[in-house]
Amino acid sequence: MRAYYSAYSRLYMSSDNRDNNSESGETDNEELLPKANNVIRGEKDSYAIGKKLAPGRHGAVFEVLRRKDGKRFAAKLEIIDSGFNGIHVDYMVLKLAQKKEMKRIPQLIDRGKIENHFKFIVMEKLDDNLHDLRNQFVESRFSATTVLKLALETLECIEELHGKNLIHRDIKPSNFALKRDHDVKIYIIDFGLCKKVKGTTDVEGSEEHPKESTHFNGTPRYASLTAHNYREQTQKDDIESWMYMLIEMLNGGLPWNIYSHKDREIIKEMKESHRHGPLLKELLKNCPQQQFAVIFNYLDSLPPTTPLDHSFIRAQILEAITSNGLNIIEPYDWEEAIQKQ
Template sequence: MADIIRLQSGEKIDQWTVVEKLGEGGFGSVYKVSRGNEIYALKTESLKEKVKHFCICEDTGIYKKCLYLVMTLLGPCLQDIRKELPGQKFSMGCALSVGIQCLEAIEELHAIGFLHRDIKPSNYATGRGKLDNLRRIYILDFGMCRSYLDEHGRFRPPRKPNSRFKTTPSHLYQTYSMKFRDETILVEEIKTSVIAGFRGTIRYASLSCHIRRETCRKDDIESWLYQQIEITRGALPWRSLDDKKDEVAMFKERCRFEMGLQELMGGCPREYVEILHYIDSLRFYDNPNYEKIYKLMRKAISMLQVQEFPYDWEAGFDKVQGC
């Protein structure tokens, strides 16, 4: 938990005057502030709070007609590294260790109230330079991000159905409902729950994203698991269907059952199956138990007796260009 910064009504921060506190979270607080007659929201965060998996923004500005940002220079992305490795997959110890770091990055993003909505190997990169940074994974590309908290720090409810979006593929009604009947989602409810456009990358998108439901934290983690399976075994079984959104959705749903599950998880630690079942048990407002997943990943490292280090890219770092 960060050291919460507390500001008083009437306190001035540069040009901003604090009106009142709106909310408080694990990483800081949100205040209503004014500048003249205009009202804004101001977020505070402790300088002591450190996140390990984000680039540092060194500078921003405007030059001529161009906005610029200076940030940490990173190494290659995980997708480029994977494609250079034998079998286009990471060694088991490296895959598990990297997966833990990738999930930590998602947890850090969720902790400040945002969903990524486009988790995939090309949106993670290694550090550069010294060994400790070379082994660090950074999360990238926040163009699809959306806050799941409102200005008061409360959960945003799912948006209402919007008829302008394409309807959910009819063949998904029954299968999705059958699998998740423990939720309060029934076939007719799914038919009327089209509330969001498709966001993300087809290969790694969650089932909820495929049926145009509002996404939540569990969906980022589901995408993370698909990524994790890919870097572990070299490919996802629907890789040849990347441009066929509905067929990929059906394939992902089929992988929740025995035959499809074996096809999806072949060559992966059995703990991945436990993680998938846990992800599928989560509901929209649930706070994911990240520690539960970390423990399963650590258990896999221990049971398989694999070494995390050195990482697969350390010896040939110069051969793979940065993303």
């Protein structure tokens, strides 16, 4: 696709807040990103740029307006020559999800490329992500009821991805977003680090071979010990990251949150030391300790080549709900806050 210029503005756009070695940040190529009311053209339609929804080290995500009908979508842009090609993987996963009618992945709308600037994909626009929602509450915590309801919803998202032999490799709160229609529905997003499980074919149909070692992939705060050890990740690593996410939502933080993404070795050592004994108990202080400890033990004992039993994980969450007398019919914390206004 070649760039063209609209009658009423220049073509432009950008990507996401992804770096496989960091958590977030602004791109160093801000001048390549579009401004409000710029227009970009995809393979199918043209779109007017709206507000920036999320910054990124390789681009940004913008709200866009489809010019032919005024419908709003999200556009993820990735600067060309940024050293990262996650948007191609994003596109392949979204395309697969559309073909397989996956219910927990946003709908792919369009894609395009502005020569010497950026590539972009246009997709269904969602509402708040779980990271932003959590930070709106006192002590950045959700109630146990809300977290365990979210546990069931987000586990279903991960299981759907795993069902297609895909692993996400960057499970964290900001990569789950909700959509408010008649009911709240949770979606999994941001597939730039997504990969086919070893021994299967990748998202483009090529055979995927296991590696003895690999680069670090993920966000240090939530990354599994396997990722920290530069080993090939499997389904259980997504669940380990998911566990850190749940613990953070219950406690308001993780013990290693004081360290930056540059301190990966310290974070790894802290995760190892908090896996057993008194430090595990401290880590799970506001959590359903018995069930969460069972999940960690299960993950630690599971051989990398053994398929993950998602039903076992789900059973532990349901047991945590029952044993703590929680009612999952209750509204989410943010719904309750809106009702009180």
